[in-house]
Amino acid sequence: MxxxxxxxxxxxxxxxxxxxxxxxxxxxxxxxxxxxxxxxxxxxxxxxxxxxxxxxxxxxxxxxxxxxxxxxxxxxxxxxxxxxxxxxxxxxxxxxxxxxxxxxxxxNNVIGPSWTDLAPVEIPPWDECEDAGNTQLEFRQRVDIRLTSSGRVLKGSDPSGNARFDGWLAHKDGTDPDILSLIMFADALPPPPFNVFGLAGWVPTVELTVQVRGIPCPGPIRGTLATHAVTEGLLEEDGYYWDSRGKLVALSRQTARVRVK
Known part of the structure; x- marks a missing residue:
């Protein structure tokens, strides 16, 4: 196991x-x-x-x-x-x-029509993305996170001003993802407000909803997480997750608060 x-x-x-x-x-x-x-x-x-x-x-x-x-x-x-x-x-x-x-x-028994205007977010392959840093964060002992240039704020760069993170997610022990992994991965990317306010804060979750759209294929999960509005500290985080073959396997919406020191 x-x-x-x-x-x-x-x-x-x-x-x-x-x-x-x-x-x-x-x-x-x-x-x-x-x-x-x-x-x-x-x-x-x-x-x-x-x-x-x-x-x-x-x-x-x-x-x-x-x-x-x-x-x-x-x-x-x-x-x-x-x-x-x-x-x-x-x-x-x-x-x-x-x-x-x-x-x-x-x-396995769900049937019905399919349609989407969502394409998998275009990001470099796993090996070309940067480790998310924060290696002292205990959570990183279990989850391997590789980010695009959106993650540079985690390594000391200035916030990009674009409240979004794109990257790959995988179990640290190399195990392939299953359906319940998708629920955990839906809360694994860094909070997008870090790319607006920097790392000098805390973003506690109020509520998290995850929709599962399918069983993921073996390999890392490709994900994107974005915030579009922060109102007096209250924000949303919308996530989309595709498996290694580009199939949409989960969506998430999270309500959170940003607390800047």
Whole structure:
């Protein structure tokens, strides 16, 4: 099993409760990465529900999580032949830390028309992109991030003024991505406001929504994350993610706040 699979694993402790564990290696500062936390809740749903794959999953982060056990209380709202809707409350020390709402399907059975005006973002190959830096950031022990020139601000350059990061994402241990990896990768690129305000700040997540559009092929994930408006500290981050063959596999929207020192 990969590090990601092991460190997002859950075990059933009662009819409606699954226990996970927040491990070292995934923190941004002192707090576990929100996408990693959401992936644990998503895995609990995969095990609890009759349908295995998240089609869309949303999390509100009510309070920072910490390392250690976390309990996922699952409630099914409605289940039909094609879709199951459910909610999860993720608790530590009897406090709800994260509230999740999701719709689950079997992506192998999803059929319907397809159309897009989105093309994979044009970026250099993996080997020609720059390591994202921040090697002292604990999260980088688990996720390999390669950025285009948009990432130079992370190495001391001035902000570009374009609130956007483009690059590649992969598991540090070389494991190929799966559907739950997409949920974690949707919160892995640096916050786009860094390219406006610089690194002298903090961008905590209020809410994160991820739509899954397919099972990724082996190889790194190509991603782009952009912010178009910051209003009195409140901002959105829109993400698009393609697999190594150029297939759109996930979209994300995150609500966050930027706090400049």
């Amino acid at each position: 990969s590090e990601f699979q092991i460190e997002t694993s859950v075990e059933r402790v009662s009819d409606y409760v699954w226990r996970g564990h927040l491990h070292r290696g995934w923190r941004i500062g002192r707090v576990p990465n929100g996408g990693y936390v959401l992936a644990i809740g998503a895995r609990a749903l995969s095990e609890a529900l009759p349908h295995p794959h998240p089609q869309v999953i949303n999390a509100f982060y009510l309070s920072p999580t910490v390392l250690g056990p976390i309990y996922c209380h699952v409630e099914t709202l409605r289940s039909s032949k094609r879709t199951t809707h459910a909610v999860v409350k993720m608790l530590q020390e009897d406090e709800v830390k994260v509230q999740i709402t999701a719709a689950y399907v079997d992506v």
